[in-house]
Amino acid sequence: MNRGQQEYYKRDYALAKAEGKPFFPYAIYKDLLIATLAIGLVITFAIWHRVEMGEPVNPASTDFVPRPEWYFFFLFELLKIFKGQNALMPVIMATFIIPNILMALLILTPFIDRNPERRIQRRPIALLSGIAVIVFLAYMTILGGESPESLGGEGLPLSGLEADADAQAGAQLFLANGCTSCHAVGGVGASGPGPALDNEGSRGNDAAFYEGFLKDPPGNVMPSFTTFTPEQYQQLGVFLSGLGTKYK
Amino acid sequence: MATTDIGPKNPVVKVGEAAIDYVDRRSGATTGFKWFLFRNIPAETSWFQTLGFTAMALFGLQAVTGVILAMYYKPDPNSAYQSIDHITNEVTWGWLVRGMHKWGASAMIVVVFLHLGRVFFFGSYKYPRELTWVTGALLLILTMFMGLTGYLLVWDQKAYWATVVAVNITASAPILGPYVADILRAGPEFGPDTLSRFYSIHMLVIPGAMALFIGLHLYLITKLGIGEPPHSKRRMAVERAEDEARRAAERERLPYGRRPVPPSVPSPARTTPPAQAEERA
Numbered sequence: 201m202n203r204g205q206q207e208y209y210k211r212d213y214a215l216a217k218a219e220g221k222p223f224f225p226y227a228i229y230k231d232l233l234i235a236t237l238a239i240g241l242v243i244t245f246a247i248w249h250r251v252e253m254g255e256p257v258n259p260a261s262t263d264f265v266p267r268p269e270w271y272f273f274f275l276f277e278l279l280k281i282f283k284g285q286n287a288l289m290p291v292i293m294a295t296f297i298i299p300n301i302l303m304a305l306l307i308l309t310p311f312i313d314r315n316p317e318r319r320i321q322r323r324p325i326a327l328l329s330g331i332a333v334i335v336f337l338a339y340m341t342i343l344g345g346e347s348p349e350s351l352g353g354e355g356l357p358l359s360g361l362e363a364d365a366d367a368q369a370g371a372q373l374f375l376a377n378g379c380t381s382c383h384a385v386g387g388v389g390a391s392g393p394g395p396a397l398d399n400e401g402s403r404g405n406d407a408a409f410y411e412g413f414l415k416d417p418p419g420n421v422m423p424s425f426t427t428f429t430p431e432q433y434q435q436l437g438v439f440l441s442g443l444g445t446k447y448k
Numbered sequence: 449m450a451t452t453d454i455g456p457k458n459p460v461v462k463v464g465e466a467a468i469d470y471v472d473r474r475s476g477a478t479t480g481f482k483w484f485l486f487r488n489i490p491a492e493t494s495w496f497q498t499l500g501f502t503a504m505a506l507f508g509l510q511a512v513t514g515v516i517l518a519m520y521y522k523p524d525p526n527s528a529y530q531s532i533d534h535i536t537n538e539v540t541w542g543w544l545v546r547g548m549h550k551w552g553a554s555a556m557i558v559v560v561f562l563h564l565g566r567v568f569f570f571g572s573y574k575y576p577r578e579l580t581w582v583t584g585a586l587l588l589i590l591t592m593f594m595g596l597t598g599y600l601l602v603w604d605q606k607a608y609w610a611t612v613v614a615v616n617i618t619a620s621a622p623i624l625g626p627y628v629a630d631i632l633r634a635g636p637e638f639g640p641d642t643l644s645r646f647y648s649i650h651m652l653v654i655p656g657a658m659a660l661f662i663g664l665h666l667y668l669i670t671k672l673g674i675g676e677p678p679h680s681k682r683r684m685a686v687e688r689a690e691d692e693a694r695r696a697a698e699r700e701r702l703p704y705g706r707r708p709v710p711p712s713v714p715s716p717a718r719t720t721p722p723a724q725a726e727e728r729a
Contacts, residue, residue: 201575209575212686216490216676224485227493227674231501238502239509242555246547253536254604256529268610269595271557279617296621307585309568310578318571318678330568 205316273344274337275299358386360447361439367447370439373432377425385443399444407437483670490676496570497674499563504662506556510594513549514651521601523647525640528603553595560591572675580668583661590658597650600643611646612638 201209268276278294305312313326320327361368374385384396411433414425428436439447472478520539522531535542564584567573573581600611615638619629632649634641676683 206575212683213490213673213676216680216682217488217673219682220488220490222486223489223674227489227497228485228501230493230495231498234495234498235502235505238506238555238559242506242509242548242551243544245551245555246544249547249551250543251536251547251550253529253533254602254606257525257603257605257608267606268614269553269599271554271592271595292620292622295617296625303585303589306588307582309585310573310581313574316574318574320569320571320678323571326568326571330565334565 201314201316209316270341270345274340277340277344358443358447360442364438364442364446366435366438367442368439369432370435370437373428373436374439397440397443400440401443401445401447405437405441407434407441410437410440487670487673489674490680490682492677492680492682493674494566494570494677496566497677499559499566500669503556503559503563504666506552506559507658507662510549510552510556511655513545513552514655516545517549518651521647523601523644525603525643528601528643532602553598556591557595560588564588570675571678576672577668577675580665580672583665583668587658587661587665590654590661594650594654594658597646597654600646601650603643608638 275294278298281294313323315323315326317323358371361371385398411430414428414433414436468478517535520531520535520542522528532546535546537543539545567581567584596611596614600607615629615632618632619625621628630636632642632645633639634645
C-alpha cells in the first residue's frame, strides 16, 4: 500500500469511527454472548462424552500404533504422502520443509498480499488460495481420521482379511482394544499371559460364543469388554472364528 | 440535581471514592479503562468478529481448568497415570474439569482457525493491522504446540507413542532437529525427566508466551480500532458514491461518440470555455 492509499484508509476509518458507537457495550455484548455459547458447548460435550482412561504407558510394547489428536491429522497424512522410497529427503519434506513453509506463509501474509482492496469478491487470488487451504486441510484431516492407523492399526500380517469388511473391522477392534498386550496373532502381540490366537478359528465357535466370552471371561485374568455394541461383537466374532482357517 | 448530592455523603461511599482516586492517581487506571472500553468503533460489526474474543475466553477456560487439574496432577512417570485416574474417578467434579480441559482444547483450535479465516476473508490483516496478524499467527502456532505438549501428560499408551513419534519427527529435522529433540526429551531417551519437562513447557513456557502475545494482540486491536467489515453499509455507500463521482467525471470530459480518455491526460479540447461555446453557437 502506498502513502496515498494509507492516508485514504486513515481518513475513511476516522469517518467510520466518528459515525460509530462505543465498544462498551455495543460490541462486547456480542462477544460475551458467543463466548458464553462456546463455553456452554464445551461443558455440554464434557458431560455428554466423558473422557475415558486409556491403557497405561508400556514402553516395551512396540506394536502400539500411535495416533495424534485430530488437529494434527493433516500433518500425519502429509507424512504418509511423502513416505518415500529412500528415507531421508521425503521425511524432511513432510516434517520440516512443508510445515515451515506453511508457517512462514501464514506469518507473512500481510507482507505478501499488499493489495489495498478488502472485499473478498474483488480479491480473486486471496479467495482461491483461501479456499484451497481450507479444502486441503479438511481433506487431509478426513483422510487422517479414516486411515487405518488412526483407528488402531493395520498391523496384522494376515492374508484374506480384505475380502470381509466385518473381519477387517474385527481385526481393528482387536488392535485398538489392547488385545495384543496379552494375545499374539501372526507373530504380532505379546506371548502372554493370554494364549496365542493363531488357530482360534479351528475351534469352530460362532460370534455369539465370543460375545458371551468377552462380556464375562472365565477366570479372573482377562478383563471383561462389556462396552462393545452388538455389531462390534459380531465383527470380533467373524474375525476370531476365521483365524487360522480363512485368515492366515 | 440528584438527591444524593444533598447532605453529607455516606462514609462508605466516601472511603470507596477515596480508594479509587488513590489507585487512579498512581496508575491512571480510569484513563486506561476508558481507552479500552469507551473508544468508538465503526457502527457495524459482524457476528464473525466475536471469534477472537471467544478464542480468548476459551484460553481463559483452559487456564482455569488447567490450574485445577494441576492441583491433583503428578508429573512423574510412576504416578501420572494414577493421578489422572484419581482426577477422573474420585475427585469431586474431576471428570467434568478434565472433560472441559480436553474438549476445550479442541474447541480452541476450531475457534482459532475460524478467527483466522474471518480475518483473512475480511482483509483485516491489511494496513495498519499487519503486526496484529503476526502476533495472531504466532498465537495459532502456540495453540497447536499446547495441544502437542498436553497430549503426553495423560501418560497412557496413545499419548506416549504419539509423543515418541512427534519427538522423532522433530529429531529428523536438519541441523537443529536433534538438539531440539534432546531438549524436549531432557536427554537422548524418553526418561523420567521427559514428562516433567513436557509438563513445565505445557503449563509455564507456552501459556506464558501466549499471555504475552494475547496482551500485545489486544493492545494493537485497541490502538488500531476494530476493523470495519468490508461489506458494511457505510463502506458500500462510500464506494457507490466514489464510483458515481468517477463516472460523472468521465461523462463530463466526454463529448458524445468519443472514446474514454484516461483522466491523467487532460486534454484542453474537452473543457470548452463557455466563451468559445457561445461563439460556436
